[in-house]
Amino acid sequence: MTIDNFNHQRRRALLAHELQAIAWLPVLSPADRERASNNLEIFEVQSGETVFNMGRPATHWFGVVEGLLKMSSDSAEGNTLTFAGVPPGGWFGEGTVLKREAYRYNIQALRKSRLAGLQANTFHWLLDHSIGFNRFVMNQLNERLGQFIAGREIDRMTDPDIRVARSLAALMNPVLYPGFSTVLNITQQELAYLVGLSRQRVNEALTVLAACGAIAVEYGGLRVLNLHALRTRTVFDARPL
DNA sequence: TCATTAAATTGTT
DNA sequence: AACAATTTAATGA
Numbered sequence: 001m002t003i004d005n006f007n008h009q010r011r012r013a014l015l016a017h018e019l020q021a022i023a024w025l026p027v028l029s030p031a032d033r034e035r036a037s038n039n040l041e042i043f044e045v046q047s048g049e050t051v052f053n054m055g056r057p058a059t060h061w062f063g064v065v066e067g068l069l070k071m072s073s074d075s076a077e078g079n080t081l082t083f084a085g086v087p088p089g090g091w092f093g094e095g096t097v098l099k100r101e102a103y104r105y106n107i108q109a110l111r112k113s114r115l116a117g118l119q120a121n122t123f124h125w126l127l128d129h130s131i132g133f134n135r136f137v138m139n140q141l142n143e144r145l146g147q148f149i150a151g152r153e154i155d156r157m158t159d160p161d162i163r164v165a166r167s168l169a170a171l172m173n174p175v176l177y178p179g180f181s182t183v184l185n186i187t188q189q190e191l192a193y194l195v196g197l198s199r200q201r202v203n204e205a206l207t208v209l210a211a212c213g214a215i216a217v218e219y220g221g222l223r224v225l226n227l228h229a230l231r232t233r234t235v236f237d238a239r240p241l
Numbered sequence: 242t243c244a245t246t247a248a249a250t251t252g253t254t
Numbered sequence: 255a256a257c258a259a260t261t262t263a264a265t266g267a
Binding site: 247 | 256260261
C-alpha cells in the first residue's frame with residue numbers, strides 16, 4: 001500500500017505560497033514556469049509513513065515543501081542504511097527519473113510532511129528546454145554526490161559525537177537545502193533515527209557540541225553556530241572553539 | 242489576556 | 255526503557 005501512496009487521491013495543486021518555496025521555479029522563463037506549475041502536485045504523508053520504496057518505477061521528481069524525510073536503503077544483511085535527511089527545499093529522485101528507472105532507495109517521513117511532485121514527463125521537457133533548469137539539476141546532482149561520499153565517511157566513524165556533528169553539517173548544506181538559515185527544526189528523536197543512534201546518545205552528543213559552542217540546543221530544534229567546526233572538527237571537548 | 246490542561250520534547254538514570 | 259522536568263499548544267473563561 002505504501003508503494004501507491006502517491007497515486008491515490010491525496011494530491012492537489014500547489015498553493016501560491018507553496019510555489020514560492022520552490023527554488024528552481026524562478027530560474028525558468030515565464031512560459032516554462034507556468035507549464036511546470038501546472039504539472040506540480042502536492043501530497044501529504046503522515047509521520048512514519050513511507051513515500052516510496054526501492055524498486056518502485058520513478059514517476060516523479062520530488063521536493064520537500066514542509067517536514068522532514070529520511071533517505072535510506074536496505075542492505076543485504078537486512079539492516080537499514082540511512083543516506084541522508086531531506087529537509088524543506090531539498091529535491092530528490094532526479095537520477096532515477098533521468099534514466100526512467102526505479103527508485104534505488106526508500107523515502108520515509110520522519111514527521112508529517114508535504115511533498116511536491118513534478119511529473120517525469122515535465123521533468124524531461126524542462127531538461128530539454130531550459131538551461132536554467134539544467135543548471136539547477138546538475139548542481140543538485142553534484143552536491144548529492146558529495147553528500148553521499150561524506151555519508152560513507154560518517155558511517156565509518158565510531159565516535160557518536162562526530163557522527164552527530166557531521167550529520168548536522170550535512171543537513172545544513174546550503175546548496176541542496178537553500179531554505180535553511182541557521183536554525184534547524186529537528187527533534188532529538190528525529191535526529192536519532194537519522195544518525196542511527198539512540199536518542200539518549202544523541203542528547204549527550206548535542207550537549208557536548210553545545211559546550212563547544214558549535215550549536216545551541218533549543219526546544220524542538222537547534223541553532224548552528226559554527227558550521228565549519230561541525231564539518232571538520234575531529235575532537236569535540238568542552239573547550240571553546 | 243490569563244489560567245488550566247494536555248501533549249510534545251528534553252534531560253537524566 | 256522508564257521517569258521526571260520543561261516547553262509548547264490548545265482550550266475556555
